[in-house]
Amino acid sequence: FDTVDVIRAKRDGRELTSEEIAWVIDAYTHDHVADYQMAALNMAILLNGMTRREIADWTRAMIESGERMNFDQLSRPTADKHSTGGVGDKITLPLAPLVAVFDVAVPQLSGRGLGHTGGTLDKLEAIAGWRAALTNDEMMHQLDTVGAVICQAGSGLAPADRKLYALRDVTGTVEAIPLIASSIMSKKIAEGTSALVLDVKVGSGAFMKNVDQARELARTMVDLGTDAGVTTTALLTDMSTPLGLTVGNALEVRESIEVLAGGGPADVVDLTVALAAEMLAGAGKTTAEDDIRAALNDGRAMDAWRAMIAAQDGDNDAALPVAAEQHVITAPRSGYLTTLDAYAVGVASWRLGAGRARKDDQVQAGAGIELHAKPGDKVTAGAPLMTLHTDTPERFDRAIEIAEEGVVISDDAPTNSPSLIIDRLA
Numbered sequence: 001f002d003t004v005d006v007i008r009a010k011r012d013g014r015e016l017t018s019e020e021i022a023w024v025i026d027a028y029t030h031d032h033v034a035d036y037q038m039a040a041l042n043m044a045i046l047l048n049g050m051t052r053r054e055i056a057d058w059t060r061a062m063i064e065s066g067e068r069m070n071f072d073q074l075s076r077p078t079a080d081k082h083s084t085g086g087v088g089d090k091i092t093l094p095l096a097p098l099v100a101v102f103d104v105a106v107p108q109l110s111g112r113g114l115g116h117t118g119g120t121l122d123k124l125e126a127i128a129g130w131r132a133a134l135t136n137d138e139m140m141h142q143l144d145t146v147g148a149v150i151c152q153a154g155s156g157l158a159p160a161d162r163k164l165y166a167l168r169d170v171t172g173t174v175e176a177i178p179l180i181a182s183s184i185m186s187k188k189i190a191e192g193t194s195a196l197v198l199d200v201k202v203g204s205g206a207f208m209k210n211v212d213q214a215r216e217l218a219r220t221m222v223d224l225g226t227d228a229g230v231t232t233t234a235l236l237t238d239m240s241t242p243l244g245l246t247v248g249n250a251l252e253v254r255e256s257i258e259v260l261a262g263g264g265p266a267d268v269v270d271l272t273v274a275l276a277a278e279m280l281a282g283a284g285k286t287t288a289e290d291d292i293r294a295a296l297n298d299g300r301a302m303d304a305w306r307a308m309i310a311a312q313d314g315d316n317d318a319a320l321p322v323a324a325e326q327h328v329i330t331a332p333r334s335g336y337l338t339t340l341d342a343y344a345v346g347v348a349s350w351r352l353g354a355g356r357a358r359k360d361d362q363v364q365a366g367a368g369i370e371l372h373a374k375p376g377d378k379v380t381a382g383a384p385l386m387t388l389h390t391d392t393p394e395r396f397d398r399a400i401e402i403a404e405e406g407v408v409i410s411d412d413a414p415t416n417s418p419s420l421i422i423d424r425l426a
């Protein structure tokens with residue numbers, strides 16, 4: 001095949017053949033197709049789209065660029081969750097041990113944050129000693145003994161996606177539904193889970209700003225998973241405001257531990273329980289939500305969490321890091337908090353040091369934002385709205401400005417707040 005012919009075909013709106021797709025992904029993985037050529041092809045895909053068959057072929061080619069894991073030797077079925085990314089989205093932390101309580105193994109391969117959304121590995125690294133990198137053997141052993149593992153994806157899984165994602169990130173081609181769906185699903189299918197629930201976020205803090213786009217992304221991913229033999233469902237969930245009351249690494253670990261102790265904010269608990277129910281049903285162990293909640297309230301999920309953290313050398317009893325400096329933002333007037341914008345809070349937290357601007361930057365474990373009010377709450381002038389945390393106080397000015405832009409206080413209570421769970425697709 002000729003690379004330029006493939007680019008021209010997609011540019012002119014022709015459907016690519018299975019052979020063309022297999023060839024171009026393989027050639028790109030092995031550096032026979034240049035970055036500038038792949039960038040042009042990605043832009044043509046972003047503008048002209050792909051058919052369901054092209055997306056399936058593209059996904060398969062990315063899976064075949066690397067190794068596939070296999071959990072068939074485990075005595076338990078496996079289930080995994082993927083979130084398309086949000087602000088304050090710490091759900092993986094309580095969810096993985098909670099599902100393990102019900103004898104379903106959770107192989108949760110996670111990533112680091114880039115930009116305004118946090119990464120699960122960055123959060124867990126706030127725990128003294130905790131180790132993100134495990135060998136495949138260590139992972140398998142932990143799934144057998146503890147039943148849950150959250151670790152870094154090995155470099156052998158879908159290497160084509162690793163290269164492609166880095167290229168898309170710098171060429172304005174991240175936001176293409178065929179490319180997002182194939183990127184996420186190639187990694188999940190290669191990982192070898194038997195059941196998968198997708199948490200597709202909608203709103204200012206998410207990739208997908210409106211429900212129609214999010215539904216199309218969810219539909220595409222559910223179809224890819226189902227066609228590949230993975231029992232896949234999706235929830236569309238609200239990301240117009242942060243999840244829970246904390247954003248930032250150690251702050252989110254603290255809130256997750258509150259949930260595992262039977263407390264924590266209602267939205268975090270409700271979403272954790274809803275996703276656990278999907279995972280258990282997908283793995284063939286349908287469980288009532290009340291029975292799932294019971295495992296948070298009676299200490300079983302906490303026991304599984306402590307075992308999971310200890311297995312990766314984390315010190316369950318060490319104090320979590322606290323940032324050196326705090327600043328409280330107060331309500332400028334009395335009224336109802338009608339907007340607390342997820343994107344503004346996410347960017348402010350990132351600026352405080354919770355996230356990184358470049359791939360190799362260090363994150364601050366203690367940095368981030370605690371929220372003291374949520375949309376719909378009545379607030380009084382001068383009452384605290386949020387507390388900003390950082391080790392580097394020169395970051396306060398810009399972060400305060402950004403966070404304040406995300407706040408709207410009105411005389412009337414909000415009437416059209418989105419529900420936490422907007423839709424379900426199977």
Ligand code: URA
Nearest residue numbers: 165179180181183184
């Ligand atoms: N997450 C991924 O893994 N890939 C994308 O393309 C977007 C989000």
